[in-house]
Amino acid sequence: MSRIDSLLSRMTLEEKVGQLNLVSAGQTVTGPSGAEDVAAGVRAGDIGGVFNVWGADAVAALQKIAVEETRLGIPLVFGLDVLHGHATTFPIPLAEAGSFDPGLWERTARAAAREAARDGIDLTFAPMLDVARDPRWGRIAEGPGEDPLVGERFARAKVRGFQGGDPSSTDAMGATAKHFCAGGAAQAGRDYAAVDLSERILREIYLPPFRAAVEEGCVAVMAAFNSVAGVPMAANVRLLRDCLRREFGFDGVIMSDYAAVAELVAHGVAADLCDAAALALKAGVDMDMAGGAYLQGLPAALAAGRIGEADIDVAVRRVLALKEKLGIFDDPYRRVGRRERNAGDQRDLALEAARRCIVLLENRGALPLSRNLRRIAVVGPLADAQDEMPGPWSGAARVGRCATVLDGLRAATDAEIVHHAGCAIEGGERGGIAEAVEMCRSVDAVILCLGESAGMSGEAASRASPGLPGLQGELAEAVLAAGVATITILFSGRPLVVPRLAERSSALIAAWFLGDEAGTALADVLAGRFNPVARLAATWPRDIGQAPVYYGALACGRPPSADDPFTSRYLDAPTDPLFAFGHGLSFARTRLSNLRASAGTFHIGAPVALDLLVDIMNEGNVATQETTFLFMRDLVASVVRPVLELKDWAKTDLEPMETKTVRFALAPDTFALPGAGFVPTIEPGEFELFVGPNAERTRLLSIRVRALPAPPLS
Ligand code: BGC
Numbered sequence: 001m002s003r004i005d006s007l008l009s010r011m012t013l014e015e016k017v018g019q020l021n022l023v024s025a026g027q028t029v030t031g032p033s034g035a036e037d038v039a040a041g042v043r044a045g046d047i048g049g050v051f052n053v054w055g056a057d058a059v060a061a062l063q064k065i066a067v068e069e070t071r072l073g074i075p076l077v078f079g080l081d082v083l084h085g086h087a088t089t090f091p092i093p094l095a096e097a098g099s100f101d102p103g104l105w106e107r108t109a110r111a112a113a114r115e116a117a118r119d120g121i122d123l124t125f126a127p128m129l130d131v132a133r134d135p136r137w138g139r140i141a142e143g144p145g146e147d148p149l150v151g152e153r154f155a156r157a158k159v160r161g162f163q164g165g166d167p168s169s170t171d172a173m174g175a176t177a178k179h180f181c182a183g184g185a186a187q188a189g190r191d192y193a194a195v196d197l198s199e200r201i202l203r204e205i206y207l208p209p210f211r212a213a214v215e216e217g218c219v220a221v222m223a224a225f226n227s228v229a230g231v232p233m234a235a236n237v238r239l240l241r242d243c244l245r246r247e248f249g250f251d252g253v254i255m256s257d258y259a260a261v262a263e264l265v266a267h268g269v270a271a272d273l274c275d276a277a278a279l280a281l282k283a284g285v286d287m288d289m290a291g292g293a294y295l296q297g298l299p300a301a302l303a304a305g306r307i308g309e310a311d312i313d314v315a316v317r318r319v320l321a322l323k324e325k326l327g328i329f330d331d332p333y334r335r336v337g338r339r340e341r342n343a344g345d346q347r348d349l350a351l352e353a354a355r356r357c358i359v360l361l362e363n364r365g366a367l368p369l370s371r372n373l374r375r376i377a378v379v380g381p382l383a384d385a386q387d388e389m390p391g392p393w394s395g396a397a398r399v400g401r402c403a404t405v406l407d408g409l410r411a412a413t414d415a416e417i418v419h420h421a422g423c424a425i426e427g428g429e430r431g432g433i434a435e436a437v438e439m440c441r442s443v444d445a446v447i448l449c450l451g452e453s454a455g456m457s458g459e460a461a462s463r464a465s466p467g468l469p470g471l472q473g474e475l476a477e478a479v480l481a482a483g484v485a486t487i488t489i490l491f492s493g494r495p496l497v498v499p500r501l502a503e504r505s506s507a508l509i510a511a512w513f514l515g516d517e518a519g520t521a522l523a524d525v526l527a528g529r530f531n532p533v534a535r536l537a538a539t540w541p542r543d544i545g546q547a548p549v550y551y552g553a554l555a556c557g558r559p560p561s562a563d564d565p566f567t568s569r570y571l572d573a574p575t576d577p578l579f580a581f582g583h584g585l586s587f588a589r590t591r592l593s594n595l596r597a598s599a600g601t602f603h604i605g606a607p608v609a610l611d612l613l614v615d616i617m618n619e620g621n622v623a624t625q626e627t628t629f630l631f632m633r634d635l636v637a638s639v640v641r642p643v644l645e646l647k648d649w650a651k652t653d654l655e656p657m658e659t660k661t662v663r664f665a666l667a668p669d670t671f672a673l674p675g676a677g678f679v680p681t682i683e684p685g686e687f688e689l690f691v692g693p694n695a696e697r698t699r700l701l702s703i704r705v706r707a708l709p710a711p712p713l714s
Contacts, residue, residue, distance in 0.1 A: 003329060004320045007072060008313060015072065016309075016316045017298050018046045022079065022255060022289045025053035025062070028395035030081060030459070031258035031290060038062065045070045046295060048319055049287065051079035051125070054086075054396055056336040059120025067332050075332035077323055081393050082124040082162075082173070083142055084108070086115040088346040088516055089390040089397045092457075092493055093128060093154075095357040095512030097144040097537035098584070100627050100649055102157040104356060109161025111349050114171045119396065120336040122326045123174040125222060127158035129209035130179060133548040135541065136189025138461030141392055141493030141513075143184065144209065145537030146550040146581060149646045151209030159216040167219055168327030170334050177213035178222035179257055181239060182206040186226060189547060191462045194227045200639070202228070203678050211248050219325055220253045223285055225260050232267045234260040235279040245284055253322045254284050259291030273297035278306035286315035347516065354514035354521035360532040360585040361540075366445070366485050366506035368528025368587060373444040375416045378406050379436050379479060380449035381425045381472065382491045388425075391513025392458025392493055402516050405449050405489060408523030418443065422479070423471040425453045430471060437478045446486040447526065448479055448505070454513055457493020465544060467497045480504045489522060495540035499578055510536070528587065533625045533651075535584035535694065543573040551581040551695035552642040559643075582629050582694030588620030590654065592628065595691055595701040602668070604682045605710035609671065612664040614691045614701065618654035626652050630664045631690040631700065637673060637683055644695055664691075671707055684709045 001009075008016075024030065025038045030052060041047045042065045050062060059078050066076045084090045090108040099105075109127075116124065131151050132140035144154035155177065164172035182202060186193040197206070210221070223240060224233040233239065234256045244250045261280040262273060270276035277297025280288065288294035301307045327334050360367070369376075382388060382405075389402035410417050422436035423429070440446050450472045455461065468476065477500075480486055488505040490496055493513060502508055511522055524530040541549040560569040569575050598611040618624055628651075631644040647670050650662045666689075668682060675681025684707050692700035 004317055004324065007074065007320060008316060010072060011316070013299065013302070013309065015045050016312050017294055019048035019074065019316050019319045020287050020294045020298070021047050021292070022049040022051060022287045023047050024290050025050050027053045027058070030395070039065055042066050042076065043069050047076065049077040049079060052395070053078065054080055054116070054119040054121055056118070056120055060333055060336045063332050063336070075323060075328045077122050077326065077328060078120055079123040079125055080116060080121045081126065081395065082112050082116045082121060083126045083128060083393040084391070085112045085350070085394065085515055086119065086396050087398050088115060088350050089394045090350055090353045091357040091514045092141050092391040092512055093143055094141050094145055094493065094537060095514065096353065097150055097154055098359055098534040099356040100150070100535060100651065101356060102153050104353060105154055105157035106161040107349060108353050109158045110164060111346050113162045113164060113173050115346065116396070117171050117173050117335045121173050122328060122335060123176060123220060124162055125176045125178060126162065127155055127175060127177060127213065128179065129155050129177055129213060130182070130184040131206050131209065132184035132538065133550040134184070134189040135466050135495040135497070135538070135549070136462050136464060136544065136547055137184060137186055138191060138457040138463065138493060139183065139459060140538060141457035146539060147537065147552070147646050148205050148208045150537055152212040155209040155213040156216045159213050159218045163217065163219070167325055174219035174322070174326050175213070176220040176222050176255070177210050177218045179224035180210055180221050180233065180244060181224060182228050183224045183226045189462050191460055192225050196229055199678070200674060203674055207243070210244070214244070214248045214250045218252065219322055220255060221250060222255050222257055223260065225257045225263070227267060232260070232264055232269060234285055235264055235269060235283045237283045240284040253286045253318050255287035256280060256285050256289050258289050261285065261288045261293035262291035274300035274304060274306070277301050281307055281311055281315060286318045350515055351517040351520055354517045355524055355530045357512060357514060357534050358521060358525050358532050359510040359534045359536055360507070360525070361510055361579055361583070362502055362505060362508040363585055364506050366487050367526060369413070369445060369526050373415045375418065375443045376409065376413065377440050377443040377446045378409055378417055378419045378449065379422050379440060379446055380475065381421045381423055382451050382489070383419060383421065383447070383449035385425070388454045388491065389513060389518040390515055391454045392461070403519035405447060405519045405522050408519030408521070409447065409526065411520070412523035412527045412529070422475040425472070426470040428470060430474070433471065433475050433478050436475065437482050440479055440482045440484050443484060446479055446484050448476065448486050448488045449491065450476060450488060451491035451496065452493060461493070466494055476501055487526065495538050497541055497544050499542050502578055531587045531622055531624055532584065533586065533627070535582045535627055536579055537581070539577045539581045540579040542578045545570065545573055546575070546577065549577055552644055552646070554640045555643050580694045580696040582627070583696070584694070586624045586626070587622050588618050588624035588654070590624065590626045591617050591619055592691060592693070592701055593617070595703050597689070597703055597705055599705070601706045601708050603708050603711055604668070604684060606668065609666045609668045610705060612666060612689055612691065612703070614662050615659055616652055616654065616662055617659040618656055621656045623653070623655050626654060626693070628652065628662050628691060629694065631695065632670065633688045633690070634671070634673060635686045635688055637685070638675070639673070641673065644690065682707055
């Protein structure tokens with residue numbers, strides 16, 4: 001008899017329900033409700049897993065109770081939101097996505113897993129895979145941005161990194177793909193709000209990253225808070241059972257999000273916790289995170305005949321199997337026994353990652369800073385805001401160790417550095433603005449550090465007007481009016497709406513939240529010691545009225561045209577974004593030319609379609625790494641297609657004046673769309689392929705190819 005069968009045959013109903021209960025220990029707070037008496041709950045056998053506790057001693061103490069003081073000694077599983085680093089913080093996911101570097105994505109996840117596992121964490125609630133196209137939604141910070149292909153590759157890299165090929169290994173942890181699904185499409189960008197999408201868009205845009213995570217072997221999936229088409233995800237039979245389990249073949253643990261089972265009552269689809277628990281279990285939710293709905297509701301649902309004990313057994317089996325996969329049964333203390341440290345390497349990686357995620361949005365000749373500058377003013381509320389640098393979801397970050405721009409610049413330059421915050425991030429008094437401006441009048445350059453606090457993105461951080469908060473707009477106007485070359489650095493967990501700053505700054509940088517080495521990495525870019533490589537993984541709008549805003553809109557009958565009012569446009573704002581998806585400058589200047597295809601046609605059903613080649617030349621005088629994107633448009637199809645779809649990207653290292661040829665090998669499925677029954681189908685006809693540095697149409701070279709019907713079998 002297997003360990004799981006043997007345990008299951010001996011468990012009481014209460015012990016079974018206890019295994020399905022995942023509670024917060026309150027070392028960090030990630031949702032509503034007060035502290036629970038976790039030790040007592042564990043002792044009573046009411047808890048199967050704990051989150052929000054870390055550190056070898058704290059974890060071992062709770063584990064000891066589970067192992068030694070409960071009847072069957074079933075160990076706990078310890079979870080935590082390790083999204084972008086643990087003690088060492090790396091750039092937030094939206095920033096990291098912009099490195100377009102799956103190798104880096106995997107390495108930072110691997111490093112985070114090593115650190116978190118040493119702190120007793122068996123399971124991370126990451127990667128967060130919500131495609132997000134609305135900068136009002138604060139959780140855009142946590143995920144891969146607006147594109148499903150980026151989301152898929154991000155998912156694979158992160159699952160590989162966290163799990164390290166063997167989730168039971170002592171330096172790995174299990175990955176939880178979340179939040180399944182489509183929370184990024186929340187109405188009006190408001191967190192937790194309802195989502196209503198067509199099946200096609202769900203399948204083409206929001207589900208692919210989750211399918212990729214499942215294919216890569218993630219051990220858990222978290223069901224989202226939101227409803228989709230009227231059904232809350234914690235009770236969504238169609239998406240959890242039919243799609244995730246049956247179609248994608250996922251057999252790991254599905255957990256609810258924080259109190260989402262109990263919230264089925266607030267959604268108005270359950271009358272009480274008994275009802276809620278029955279609905280969630282029937283939909284396939286194995287573990288109830290916080291809220292206690294399973295603990296209270298499942299016994300009642302069983303007594304009322306709403307569920308059978310066999311339904312509970314299925315969920316318990318999965319939870320026990322998760323513990324087995326993570327190696328916890330073999331050694332409940334496997335992740336708390338190791339004390340060695342290798343912080344040095346982590347710090348190097350934090351610096352490399354931070355550098356590779358900085359996006360140079362504008363540069364009017366101001367960067368790199370001239371070596372002749374004698375006096376530089378570092379101004380703004382984010383210039384020396386050490387506690388903000390880790391960004392959202394950094395509960396275990398070592399406080400007080402992040403480098404700020406002020407620290408970084410002081411170390412990087414011989415110029416005299418003067419500093420004034422000018423105003424607070426939010427609210428505050430006007431008094432400092434005049435002082436800061438006065439200071440700026442006597443310097444050679446201003447580094448203006450503006451943006452959001454870390455808590456203004458992430459969960460429960462939607463913003464109706466995602467521009468500069470508080471008095472920062474006034475500060476910026478006043479500093480810019482002083483007439484000194486001003487390099488603006490923006491910290492944020494989302495695209496910010498800053499058209500005037502973009503127009504008037506001598507240079508503009510998106511610094512997101514870059515983690516431990518933020519300031520050092522930014523100073524390296526300012527001083528020209530690192531040539532920026534990152535690009536935008538989400539479009540930056542000119543006006544928040546453009547949201548949702550993304551490059552891949554579906555075609556329409558009247559595409560926007562400046563000359564024709566009866567087209568799809570605004571009376572009071574342009575339709576084009578401030579910065580397109582993929583935008584990002586470097587200190588070099590590169591040029592693409594000579595786009596060609598290995599063939600003008602291919603047969604549907606052939607094993608390979610064709611190759612696309614393009615020459616890329618570095619016309620500048622510094623070495624660079626260029627990202628080249630490949631987009632496609634299906635010109636005539638049975639359904640409306642996006643005006644552009646990302647199909648691949650390539651990164652090319654180029655010395656000054658060097659030319660290389662970039663080659664994209666296009667597999668036949670590149671040309672597929674979800675056909676009848678949403679089965680991938682290639683329809684005969686013409687496709688336009690585009691290659692360029694970002695999604696802005698005027699920057700793209702293009703070529704047409706044709707898919708021919710499969711030749712008749714001879
Ligand atoms: C968030 C999840 C997170 C969970 C546990 C929830 O409020 O939506 O992303 O994993 O809390 O901290």
